[in-house]
Amino acid sequence: MQRILSCLAAAFILVIGAAQAQETKQEPPQQTSRLDEIIKRGTLRVGMTGDYLPFSSYDSTTGKFRGFDVDMAAALGKALGVKVEYVKTTWPQLAKDFEADDFDIAMGGVSITLDRQKKGFFSTPIMREGKTPIARCSDVDKFQTLAEIDRPGVRVIVNPGGTNERFARAHLKNAEIEVYKDNVTIFDEIAKGDADLMMTDASETRYQQKLHRDVLCAVHPDKPFDFAEKAYWLQRDEPLKAFVDQWLHIAKEDGSFQKIYAAWFE
Incomplete structure:
Protein backbone atom coordinates (compact mmCIF):
# COMPACT_ATOMS: atom_id res chain seq x y z
CA MET A 1 0.00 0.00 0.00
CA GLN A 2 2.86 2.37 0.83
CA ARG A 3 4.35 1.74 -2.61
CA ILE A 4 1.02 2.49 -4.32
CA LEU A 5 0.65 5.77 -2.43
CA SER A 6 4.19 6.79 -3.37
CA CYS A 7 3.47 6.11 -7.06
CA LEU A 8 0.25 8.13 -6.93
CA ALA A 9 2.05 11.07 -5.29
CA ALA A 10 4.77 10.96 -7.94
CA ALA A 11 2.17 10.90 -10.72
CA PHE A 12 0.36 13.87 -9.15
CA ILE A 13 3.59 15.85 -9.02
CA LEU A 14 4.27 15.10 -12.69
CA VAL A 15 0.77 16.26 -13.71
CA ILE A 16 1.12 19.51 -11.73
CA GLY A 17 4.58 20.11 -13.21
CA ALA A 18 3.32 19.56 -16.74
CA ALA A 19 0.45 21.98 -16.21
CA GLN A 20 2.80 24.64 -14.85
CA ALA A 21 5.15 24.15 -17.79
CA GLN A 22 2.23 24.56 -20.20
CA GLU A 23 1.27 27.83 -18.54
CA THR A 24 4.87 29.03 -18.81
CA LYS A 25 4.95 28.29 -22.55
CA GLN A 26 1.84 30.33 -23.28
CA GLU A 27 2.67 33.39 -25.39
CA PRO A 28 2.17 36.81 -23.83
CA PRO A 29 -0.80 38.79 -25.14
CA GLN A 30 -0.03 40.59 -28.38
CA GLN A 31 0.40 44.36 -28.25
CA THR A 32 -1.97 46.50 -30.26
CA SER A 33 -0.44 47.73 -33.50
CA ARG A 34 -0.32 51.41 -34.39
CA LEU A 35 -2.66 50.66 -37.26
CA ASP A 36 -5.22 49.37 -34.75
CA GLU A 37 -4.64 52.41 -32.55
CA ILE A 38 -5.26 54.80 -35.47
CA ILE A 39 -8.50 53.07 -36.39
CA LYS A 40 -9.67 52.98 -32.75
CA ARG A 41 -8.66 56.64 -32.25
CA GLY A 42 -10.47 57.65 -35.42
CA THR A 43 -7.73 60.01 -36.57
CA LEU A 44 -4.52 59.77 -38.60
CA ARG A 45 -1.94 62.32 -37.46
CA VAL A 46 0.03 63.61 -40.45
CA GLY A 47 3.17 65.72 -39.98
CA MET A 48 3.77 68.40 -42.65
CA THR A 49 6.02 71.42 -43.00
CA GLY A 50 3.56 73.33 -45.16
CA ASP A 51 6.29 75.23 -47.02
CA TYR A 52 7.05 72.94 -49.94
CA LEU A 53 4.74 73.30 -52.92
CA PRO A 54 3.57 71.37 -54.82
CA PHE A 55 3.67 68.87 -51.95
CA SER A 56 2.30 70.98 -49.09
CA SER A 57 1.53 74.59 -48.29
CA TYR A 58 0.11 76.04 -45.09
CA ASP A 59 -2.14 79.10 -44.97
CA SER A 60 -1.74 80.71 -41.54
CA THR A 61 -4.90 82.77 -42.11
CA THR A 62 -7.20 79.81 -42.62
CA GLY A 63 -5.10 77.24 -40.76
CA LYS A 64 -5.43 74.86 -43.69
CA PHE A 65 -2.98 72.86 -45.79
CA ARG A 66 -3.07 72.28 -49.52
CA GLY A 67 -0.91 70.40 -51.98
CA PHE A 68 -0.31 67.04 -53.60
CA ASP A 69 0.42 65.21 -50.36
CA VAL A 70 -2.49 66.93 -48.63
CA ASP A 71 -4.79 65.35 -51.21
CA MET A 72 -2.96 62.03 -50.80
CA ALA A 73 -3.33 62.22 -47.01
CA ALA A 74 -7.06 62.80 -47.41
CA ALA A 75 -7.26 59.73 -49.66
CA LEU A 76 -5.31 57.66 -47.13
CA GLY A 77 -7.59 58.80 -44.31
CA LYS A 78 -10.61 57.79 -46.37
CA ALA A 79 -9.09 54.36 -47.03
CA LEU A 80 -8.50 53.93 -43.29
CA GLY A 81 -11.95 55.21 -42.44
CA VAL A 82 -10.59 57.93 -40.14
CA LYS A 83 -10.23 61.71 -40.06
CA VAL A 84 -6.90 63.36 -40.91
CA GLU A 85 -5.28 65.61 -38.33
CA TYR A 86 -2.44 67.73 -39.75
CA VAL A 87 0.46 68.49 -37.43
CA LYS A 88 2.60 71.51 -38.37
CA THR A 89 6.36 70.93 -38.25
CA THR A 90 9.51 72.29 -39.90
CA TRP A 91 12.37 70.65 -41.77
CA PRO A 92 14.91 71.29 -38.98
CA GLN A 93 12.40 69.99 -36.41
CA LEU A 94 10.96 67.11 -38.45
CA ALA A 95 13.13 64.31 -37.04
CA LYS A 96 12.70 65.47 -33.42
CA ASP A 97 8.93 65.70 -33.81
CA PHE A 98 8.91 62.24 -35.41
CA GLU A 99 10.89 60.75 -32.52
CA ALA A 100 8.58 62.49 -30.05
CA ASP A 101 5.66 60.64 -31.70
CA ASP A 102 3.88 63.88 -32.57
CA PHE A 103 2.44 62.21 -35.68
CA ASP A 104 1.90 58.76 -37.19
CA ILE A 105 3.23 59.58 -40.64
CA ALA A 106 5.26 62.40 -42.22
CA MET A 107 4.15 63.56 -45.66
CA GLY A 108 4.78 66.60 -47.82
CA GLY A 109 7.76 65.84 -50.05
CA VAL A 110 9.83 63.77 -47.60
CA SER A 111 12.98 62.27 -49.15
CA ILE A 112 14.21 58.83 -48.18
CA THR A 113 17.43 59.01 -46.18
CA LEU A 114 19.27 56.39 -44.16
CA ASP A 115 19.18 58.61 -41.07
CA ARG A 116 15.40 58.73 -41.26
CA GLN A 117 15.25 55.02 -42.01
CA LYS A 118 16.96 54.35 -38.67
CA LYS A 119 14.05 55.96 -36.85
CA GLY A 120 11.08 54.55 -38.76
CA PHE A 121 9.78 52.86 -41.90
CA PHE A 122 9.34 54.30 -45.36
CA SER A 123 6.47 53.41 -47.63
CA THR A 124 7.15 52.23 -51.15
CA PRO A 125 8.53 55.26 -53.05
CA ILE A 126 6.03 57.59 -54.65
CA MET A 127 8.53 59.45 -56.82
CA ARG A 128 12.08 59.16 -58.15
CA GLU A 129 14.10 62.33 -58.71
CA VAL A 219 18.05 73.34 -65.20
CA HIS A 220 17.99 69.81 -66.71
CA PRO A 221 15.33 68.45 -64.29
CA ASP A 222 15.27 65.20 -66.27
CA LYS A 223 18.96 64.65 -65.48
CA PRO A 224 19.48 65.59 -61.81
CA PHE A 225 22.87 65.56 -60.12
CA ASP A 226 22.01 62.65 -57.83
CA PHE A 227 19.51 59.89 -57.14
CA ALA A 228 16.73 60.33 -54.61
CA GLU A 229 13.26 59.03 -53.89
CA LYS A 230 10.31 60.44 -52.01
CA ALA A 231 8.07 58.35 -49.80
CA TYR A 232 5.94 58.53 -46.68
CA TRP A 233 7.81 58.27 -43.38
CA LEU A 234 6.00 56.01 -40.94
CA GLN A 235 6.39 55.25 -37.29
CA ARG A 236 7.89 51.76 -36.94
CA ASP A 237 4.80 49.55 -37.22
CA GLU A 238 4.67 46.71 -39.73
CA PRO A 239 0.85 46.52 -40.05
CA LEU A 240 0.70 50.28 -40.75
CA LYS A 241 3.43 50.05 -43.39
CA ALA A 242 1.72 47.06 -45.01
CA PHE A 243 -1.56 49.00 -45.19
CA VAL A 244 0.03 52.14 -46.66
CA ASP A 245 2.01 50.14 -49.22
CA GLN A 246 -1.10 48.25 -50.32
CA TRP A 247 -3.10 51.48 -50.50
CA LEU A 248 -0.42 53.06 -52.70
CA HIS A 249 -0.32 49.97 -54.93
CA ILE A 250 -4.08 50.08 -55.47
CA ALA A 251 -4.05 53.87 -56.02
CA LYS A 252 -1.40 53.54 -58.74
CA GLU A 253 -3.27 50.71 -60.43
CA ASP A 254 -6.77 52.22 -60.36
CA GLY A 255 -5.63 55.66 -61.59
CA SER A 256 -6.45 57.66 -58.45
CA PHE A 257 -2.76 58.39 -57.76
CA GLN A 258 -2.25 59.69 -61.30
CA LYS A 259 -5.35 61.87 -61.04
CA ILE A 260 -4.01 63.63 -57.93
CA TYR A 261 -0.50 63.80 -59.45
CA ALA A 262 -1.80 65.45 -62.64
CA ALA A 263 -3.62 68.14 -60.66
CA TRP A 264 -0.32 69.36 -59.14
CA PHE A 265 2.50 68.39 -61.45
CA GLU A 266 1.13 68.59 -65.00
Whole structure:
Protein backbone atom coordinates (compact mmCIF):
# COMPACT_ATOMS: atom_id res chain seq x y z
CA MET A 1 0.00 0.00 0.00
CA GLN A 2 2.86 2.37 0.83
CA ARG A 3 4.35 1.74 -2.61
CA ILE A 4 1.02 2.49 -4.32
CA LEU A 5 0.65 5.77 -2.43
CA SER A 6 4.19 6.79 -3.37
CA CYS A 7 3.47 6.11 -7.06
CA LEU A 8 0.25 8.13 -6.93
CA ALA A 9 2.05 11.07 -5.29
CA ALA A 10 4.77 10.96 -7.94
CA ALA A 11 2.17 10.90 -10.72
CA PHE A 12 0.36 13.87 -9.15
CA ILE A 13 3.59 15.85 -9.02
CA LEU A 14 4.27 15.10 -12.69
CA VAL A 15 0.77 16.26 -13.71
CA ILE A 16 1.12 19.51 -11.73
CA GLY A 17 4.58 20.11 -13.21
CA ALA A 18 3.32 19.56 -16.74
CA ALA A 19 0.45 21.98 -16.21
CA GLN A 20 2.80 24.64 -14.85
CA ALA A 21 5.15 24.15 -17.79
CA GLN A 22 2.23 24.56 -20.20
CA GLU A 23 1.27 27.83 -18.54
CA THR A 24 4.87 29.03 -18.81
CA LYS A 25 4.95 28.29 -22.55
CA GLN A 26 1.84 30.33 -23.28
CA GLU A 27 2.67 33.39 -25.39
CA PRO A 28 2.17 36.81 -23.83
CA PRO A 29 -0.80 38.79 -25.14
CA GLN A 30 -0.03 40.59 -28.38
CA GLN A 31 0.40 44.36 -28.25
CA THR A 32 -1.97 46.50 -30.26
CA SER A 33 -0.44 47.73 -33.50
CA ARG A 34 -0.32 51.41 -34.39
CA LEU A 35 -2.66 50.66 -37.26
CA ASP A 36 -5.22 49.37 -34.75
CA GLU A 37 -4.64 52.41 -32.55
CA ILE A 38 -5.26 54.80 -35.47
CA ILE A 39 -8.50 53.07 -36.39
CA LYS A 40 -9.67 52.98 -32.75
CA ARG A 41 -8.66 56.64 -32.25
CA GLY A 42 -10.47 57.65 -35.42
CA THR A 43 -7.73 60.01 -36.57
CA LEU A 44 -4.52 59.77 -38.60
CA ARG A 45 -1.94 62.32 -37.46
CA VAL A 46 0.03 63.61 -40.45
CA GLY A 47 3.17 65.72 -39.98
CA MET A 48 3.77 68.40 -42.65
CA THR A 49 6.02 71.42 -43.00
CA GLY A 50 3.56 73.33 -45.16
CA ASP A 51 6.29 75.23 -47.02
CA TYR A 52 7.05 72.94 -49.94
CA LEU A 53 4.74 73.30 -52.92
CA PRO A 54 3.57 71.37 -54.82
CA PHE A 55 3.67 68.87 -51.95
CA SER A 56 2.30 70.98 -49.09
CA SER A 57 1.53 74.59 -48.29
CA TYR A 58 0.11 76.04 -45.09
CA ASP A 59 -2.14 79.10 -44.97
CA SER A 60 -1.74 80.71 -41.54
CA THR A 61 -4.90 82.77 -42.11
CA THR A 62 -7.20 79.81 -42.62
CA GLY A 63 -5.10 77.24 -40.76
CA LYS A 64 -5.43 74.86 -43.69
CA PHE A 65 -2.98 72.86 -45.79
CA ARG A 66 -3.07 72.28 -49.52
CA GLY A 67 -0.91 70.40 -51.98
CA PHE A 68 -0.31 67.04 -53.60
CA ASP A 69 0.42 65.21 -50.36
CA VAL A 70 -2.49 66.93 -48.63
CA ASP A 71 -4.79 65.35 -51.21
CA MET A 72 -2.96 62.03 -50.80
CA ALA A 73 -3.33 62.22 -47.01
CA ALA A 74 -7.06 62.80 -47.41
CA ALA A 75 -7.26 59.73 -49.66
CA LEU A 76 -5.31 57.66 -47.13
CA GLY A 77 -7.59 58.80 -44.31
CA LYS A 78 -10.61 57.79 -46.37
CA ALA A 79 -9.09 54.36 -47.03
CA LEU A 80 -8.50 53.93 -43.29
CA GLY A 81 -11.95 55.21 -42.44
CA VAL A 82 -10.59 57.93 -40.14
CA LYS A 83 -10.23 61.71 -40.06
CA VAL A 84 -6.90 63.36 -40.91
CA GLU A 85 -5.28 65.61 -38.33
CA TYR A 86 -2.44 67.73 -39.75
CA VAL A 87 0.46 68.49 -37.43
CA LYS A 88 2.60 71.51 -38.37
CA THR A 89 6.36 70.93 -38.25
CA THR A 90 9.51 72.29 -39.90
CA TRP A 91 12.37 70.65 -41.77
CA PRO A 92 14.91 71.29 -38.98
CA GLN A 93 12.40 69.99 -36.41
CA LEU A 94 10.96 67.11 -38.45
CA ALA A 95 13.13 64.31 -37.04
CA LYS A 96 12.70 65.47 -33.42
CA ASP A 97 8.93 65.70 -33.81
CA PHE A 98 8.91 62.24 -35.41
CA GLU A 99 10.89 60.75 -32.52
CA ALA A 100 8.58 62.49 -30.05
CA ASP A 101 5.66 60.64 -31.70
CA ASP A 102 3.88 63.88 -32.57
CA PHE A 103 2.44 62.21 -35.68
CA ASP A 104 1.90 58.76 -37.19
CA ILE A 105 3.23 59.58 -40.64
CA ALA A 106 5.26 62.40 -42.22
CA MET A 107 4.15 63.56 -45.66
CA GLY A 108 4.78 66.60 -47.82
CA GLY A 109 7.76 65.84 -50.05
CA VAL A 110 9.83 63.77 -47.60
CA SER A 111 12.98 62.27 -49.15
CA ILE A 112 14.21 58.83 -48.18
CA THR A 113 17.43 59.01 -46.18
CA LEU A 114 19.27 56.39 -44.16
CA ASP A 115 19.18 58.61 -41.07
CA ARG A 116 15.40 58.73 -41.26
CA GLN A 117 15.25 55.02 -42.01
CA LYS A 118 16.96 54.35 -38.67
CA LYS A 119 14.05 55.96 -36.85
CA GLY A 120 11.08 54.55 -38.76
CA PHE A 121 9.78 52.86 -41.90
CA PHE A 122 9.34 54.30 -45.36
CA SER A 123 6.47 53.41 -47.63
CA THR A 124 7.15 52.23 -51.15
CA PRO A 125 8.53 55.26 -53.05
CA ILE A 126 6.03 57.59 -54.65
CA MET A 127 8.53 59.45 -56.82
CA ARG A 128 12.08 59.16 -58.15
CA GLU A 129 14.10 62.33 -58.71
CA GLY A 130 17.19 64.20 -57.49
CA LYS A 131 18.77 67.60 -56.93
CA THR A 132 18.96 69.99 -59.84
CA PRO A 133 19.40 73.78 -60.12
CA ILE A 134 16.80 76.43 -60.70
CA ALA A 135 18.07 79.85 -61.83
CA ARG A 136 17.02 82.90 -63.75
CA CYS A 137 16.25 81.84 -67.31
CA SER A 138 19.00 84.10 -68.64
CA ASP A 139 21.58 82.22 -66.52
CA VAL A 140 20.63 78.62 -67.27
CA ASP A 141 23.64 77.99 -69.50
CA LYS A 142 26.00 79.15 -66.73
CA PHE A 143 24.97 76.47 -64.21
CA GLN A 144 24.83 73.18 -66.05
CA THR A 145 27.36 71.34 -63.90
CA LEU A 146 28.47 71.31 -60.27
CA ALA A 147 31.87 72.59 -61.37
CA GLU A 148 30.24 75.63 -63.01
CA ILE A 149 28.21 76.27 -59.86
CA ASP A 150 31.09 75.79 -57.42
CA ARG A 151 32.95 78.97 -58.31
CA PRO A 152 33.81 82.05 -56.25
CA GLY A 153 31.14 84.70 -56.59
CA VAL A 154 28.28 82.29 -57.30
CA ARG A 155 25.52 82.76 -54.71
CA VAL A 156 23.66 79.55 -53.87
CA ILE A 157 20.62 79.91 -51.64
CA VAL A 158 19.35 77.04 -49.44
CA ASN A 159 16.57 76.43 -46.95
CA PRO A 160 17.86 75.22 -43.57
CA GLY A 161 17.75 71.75 -42.10
CA GLY A 162 16.81 69.59 -45.06
CA THR A 163 18.41 67.61 -47.84
CA ASN A 164 18.91 70.74 -49.98
CA GLU A 165 21.31 72.30 -47.50
CA ARG A 166 23.13 69.00 -46.96
CA PHE A 167 23.59 68.51 -50.68
CA ALA A 168 24.93 72.05 -51.19
CA ARG A 169 27.41 71.81 -48.30
CA ALA A 170 28.61 68.40 -49.44
CA HIS A 171 29.35 69.50 -53.01
CA LEU A 172 30.24 73.19 -52.86
CA LYS A 173 33.56 74.44 -51.49
CA ASN A 174 34.07 77.71 -53.37
CA ALA A 175 30.59 79.08 -54.04
CA GLU A 176 28.82 81.23 -51.46
CA ILE A 177 26.04 79.39 -49.59
CA GLU A 178 23.31 81.58 -48.15
CA VAL A 179 20.78 80.09 -45.71
CA TYR A 180 17.32 81.58 -46.15
CA LYS A 181 14.72 80.53 -43.59
CA ASP A 182 11.49 81.17 -45.50
CA ASN A 183 11.08 78.30 -47.93
CA VAL A 184 7.92 79.90 -49.35
CA THR A 185 9.58 83.09 -50.65
CA ILE A 186 13.07 81.69 -51.25
CA PHE A 187 12.62 81.53 -55.03
CA ASP A 188 11.71 85.22 -55.13
CA GLU A 189 15.25 85.93 -53.94
CA ILE A 190 16.60 84.35 -57.13
CA ALA A 191 14.06 86.17 -59.30
CA LYS A 192 15.06 89.52 -57.72
CA GLY A 193 18.74 88.83 -58.30
CA ASP A 194 19.62 88.53 -54.59
CA ALA A 195 20.79 84.94 -55.22
CA ASP A 196 21.94 83.14 -58.36
CA LEU A 197 20.39 79.71 -57.96
CA MET A 198 19.05 77.03 -55.69
CA MET A 199 19.59 73.29 -55.95
CA THR A 200 16.49 71.39 -54.94
CA ASP A 201 14.35 68.46 -56.00
CA ALA A 202 13.52 68.35 -59.69
CA SER A 203 9.77 68.26 -58.96
CA GLU A 204 10.01 71.55 -57.07
CA THR A 205 12.05 73.23 -59.84
CA ARG A 206 9.38 72.28 -62.37
CA TYR A 207 6.63 73.67 -60.18
CA GLN A 208 8.46 76.92 -59.39
CA GLN A 209 9.21 77.34 -63.09
CA LYS A 210 5.44 77.39 -63.65
CA LEU A 211 4.91 79.96 -60.91
CA HIS A 212 7.75 82.21 -62.16
CA ARG A 213 7.14 81.76 -65.87
CA ASP A 214 9.80 83.28 -68.13
CA VAL A 215 11.78 84.43 -65.07
CA LEU A 216 13.00 81.21 -63.41
CA CYS A 217 13.90 78.04 -65.29
CA ALA A 218 14.59 74.52 -64.09
CA VAL A 219 18.05 73.34 -65.20
CA HIS A 220 17.99 69.81 -66.71
CA PRO A 221 15.33 68.45 -64.29
CA ASP A 222 15.27 65.20 -66.27
CA LYS A 223 18.96 64.65 -65.48
CA PRO A 224 19.48 65.59 -61.81
CA PHE A 225 22.87 65.56 -60.12
CA ASP A 226 22.01 62.65 -57.83
CA PHE A 227 19.51 59.89 -57.14
CA ALA A 228 16.73 60.33 -54.61
CA GLU A 229 13.26 59.03 -53.89
CA LYS A 230 10.31 60.44 -52.01
CA ALA A 231 8.07 58.35 -49.80
CA TYR A 232 5.94 58.53 -46.68
CA TRP A 233 7.81 58.27 -43.38
CA LEU A 234 6.00 56.01 -40.94
CA GLN A 235 6.39 55.25 -37.29
CA ARG A 236 7.89 51.76 -36.94
CA ASP A 237 4.80 49.55 -37.22
CA GLU A 238 4.67 46.71 -39.73
CA PRO A 239 0.85 46.52 -40.05
CA LEU A 240 0.70 50.28 -40.75
CA LYS A 241 3.43 50.05 -43.39
CA ALA A 242 1.72 47.06 -45.01
CA PHE A 243 -1.56 49.00 -45.19
CA VAL A 244 0.03 52.14 -46.66
CA ASP A 245 2.01 50.14 -49.22
CA GLN A 246 -1.10 48.25 -50.32
CA TRP A 247 -3.10 51.48 -50.50
CA LEU A 248 -0.42 53.06 -52.70
CA HIS A 249 -0.32 49.97 -54.93
CA ILE A 250 -4.08 50.08 -55.47
CA ALA A 251 -4.05 53.87 -56.02
CA LYS A 252 -1.40 53.54 -58.74
CA GLU A 253 -3.27 50.71 -60.43
CA ASP A 254 -6.77 52.22 -60.36
CA GLY A 255 -5.63 55.66 -61.59
CA SER A 256 -6.45 57.66 -58.45
CA PHE A 257 -2.76 58.39 -57.76
CA GLN A 258 -2.25 59.69 -61.30
CA LYS A 259 -5.35 61.87 -61.04
CA ILE A 260 -4.01 63.63 -57.93
CA TYR A 261 -0.50 63.80 -59.45
CA ALA A 262 -1.80 65.45 -62.64
CA ALA A 263 -3.62 68.14 -60.66
CA TRP A 264 -0.32 69.36 -59.14
CA PHE A 265 2.50 68.39 -61.45
CA GLU A 266 1.13 68.59 -65.00
